[in-house]
Amino acid sequence: MTRRGAALELAVLGLLHDAPMHGYELRKQLIVLLGWGRVLSYGTLYPCLKALGKDGYIVADEPAPKSAKAAKAAKTGPEAVRGRRNRIVYRLTAEGKERFAHALEESGPSAWDDESFGVRFAFFARTNSPTRVRILEGRRSRLEERLENVRTSTQRGRERADSYTLELQRHGLESVEREVRWLTELIDRERSGGYAEIAEEPAAVKKNDKTSETS
């Protein structure tokens, strides 16, 4: 109920998994991560953090209430908080880590749309190769479905067709086709095991006691 955008939530959990952070910093990282024209306002982020906290996935490490006087004292320490305001640094709880792992693994239809796919891809290093392939293939067939729809509806079309409309459609088609080729390349690389080894943190295989995590 209090749940804010699934993609955003996943991204926040993922970033906090890497390192504890406060909202302001999180936002900057999120903009790069969700990328490409997204802005992400505080009006989205802060309520999301609150909801995640209420659900017990993250906790706030408020670094001492810090009255004006205490702040001056703290400043003397060289590795001290050195923050501006009462920064609220969030970190993942055990439940949060678990939720993140589950959410990443999930490769249902929700994982194929633009937003969701981007975030999942960004955290691919934390998954195993079969999961990666599943998600990449899902994304690809979703795009191919789109291509099919558009191709048929423009073909059987006495739809308005001046040269600009056509040019726009051609460009859109080409963009999607390009992404399909990209995905195909990634899938091939994944299958030949080319990528799995490049990932610099093999530590991602921490809790792999159960080998039954294939499906």
Place this chain on the structure above:
Amino acid sequence: MTRRGAALELAVLGLLHDAPMHGYELRKQLIVLLGWGRVLSYGTLYPCLKALGKDGYIVADEPAPKSAKAAKAAKTGPEAVRGRRNRIVYRLTAEGKERFAHALEESGPSAWDDESFGVRFAFFARTNSPTRVRILEGRRSRLEERLENVRTSTQRGRERADSYTLELQRHGLESVEREVRWLTELIDRERSGGYAEIAEEPAAVKKNDKTSETS
């Protein structure tokens, strides 16, 4: 107040400018026009049509209230309505045409973002070359701004950088760069007058009494 999404409104006005249509049909055309993964539900379209009607930009030609008996009678005519339910066919009023023209001409910041740009581009055949160039250049500099932001923020970045994250960013960057090249091509073509002549309907210059429509 009653105004629904500026991009959608523009698209509806544009399509109805071509030919009167009922909602169901409009939706299909809009999906192709706004294209690329958009779905557009009735919950968006119908309220929008109502609002446009209330503002006097479109009117409904209800083709005779058509009681069950009247329908049978009507069916006999070969070129009769042949519709299922009480189709409501909308057409543009004079005010609607005017509004459409003004909205198209408008090349403020609102015209640079994804949605808005796409729709405007689709109706480029109804504008003049200077307007087209203005919009194309605006769009391009908006994209270049994005590129700049991302480039600097990833450079000065000790942002999380595993190979997947990098790959995602590389692909995104490339996509935007590709669109910039596309725009540049279009602008060049526009400047050399290559495109203006291709447009098959020079009838778009109907009401051009005033030659002062340059700005």
Place this chain on the structure above:
DNA sequence: GTTAGCATGTAAGGAGTTACATGATTTT
């Protein structure tokens, strides 16, 4: 005469933005 598909419509809610309000810290 019931099912399937065309056609219109509404209510509830989700995901996000802008604009505002507030306050601490650093720089000028």
Place this chain on the structure above:
DNA sequence: AAAATCATGTAACTCCTTACATGCTAAC
């Protein structure tokens, strides 16, 4: 001390989707 920047937060509004409700017409 004023201004700029860092930092958190809320309220109102926008645009859109899903799910539902309704009913006509055609076809089986």
